[in-house]
Amino acid sequence: MAFTLPDLPFAKDALGPHMSAETLDYHHGKHHKAYVDKTNGMLAEKGLEGASLVEVIKTAKEKGDKGLFNNSAQIWNHSFFWQCLAPEGSTRPSGKLRDMIASDFGEEQNLLEKLATESVNHFASGWGWLVLNNGKLEITSLHDADTPVVHGMTPLLTIDVWEHAYYIDYRNERPRFVKTVLENIVNWDFVAQNLDGKGIERADQGARAKAHA
Template sequence: MAFTLPDLPFDRDALGPHMSGETLDFHHGKHHKAYVDKANGLVAGTDLESASLVKVIRAASERGDKGLFNNSAQIWNHSFFWQCLAPAGSTRPSGKLAEMISSDFGGEQQLLEKLATESVNHFASGWGWLVLNNGKLEVTSLHDADTPVAHGMKPLLTIDVWEHAYYIDYRNERPRYVKTILENIINWDFVAQNLDGNGASRADQEGARISADTLS
């Protein structure tokens, strides 16, 4: 089988009122699915047809294949993003993660403010990121479909700041969207899990030969 649209790790309405089921219907069910469909069409019949998603992203980046890079990277970015979310109040930073947040940023609120500033002020479409770099937490952002997978970064957490991520619920209010998501529905258990440096693998998919029937 080809790359697939992963199921959401929560019920459609589990993130309300901070992220609505309608947003998820469009963001996951239409935008994310479109990246899956397009990427499958682009790798069919090529040497990357059976490659894993991460391998496809890296190969597309090295080859300068923008179409394949954009669609495969967006599959990975979105698959990672959904895992970064959880129902309100279900997790909080604790243990090693909480210690690192305190050491590297001065506390949870300072981290949230830095992530919000980076994400809100990112020009046009893209992603805000918390990554692990040489044992330290760092905040950055990447444009359009760009992804830590292509740069050897160790991803911990992401915030989608493409307009389709928030327009249904927040219209053009990116600052309110980012603040609400960060303060209410982050899956800190998932963020902590990624401290092992294996975050890239948690949104990867194994590649498989794509038949004509799969694409029809």
């Protein structure tokens, strides 16, 4: 069963002026789609036609198959990333998430600044992550296509710091891109939902993912 390019959970112009429709045309419509197409092209020869996306990622990691891992992990990373975004002002941290932010970071701005620092200072391509670890919020980053799927992490929020995420709207200004996204278009409802530990499933697709939906 081939994987598909998931639809964006918002209109292409819904994140403006912070993320343009043109960026989404390229980032989602070309870069993300390329990972889907390349992964699908490898499934048959790897004997993984019936596997879920998460199963493909884990198998590729275990076998040291870098090509399959990089492309399949990027499908998952991007699918998760789109769900982390929402139109400006549409969601705010609330309930348990708000309380955890206060407990672990003091205030929301401290969380945003620390996640921004981690993401901006991440060398070369990769992803900044807010994860849940032993009941506490933690910030980390992963290189290139690496993903929480293979590290036993509980992902809550991510920000893409590959240059293709921001070169149209921000040129080479990663700090401005990261700050703008984190302070304006985070889908805090999705972040809060992931406190249930099911974040990995929310970007999965394929046979087993559908069976457990």
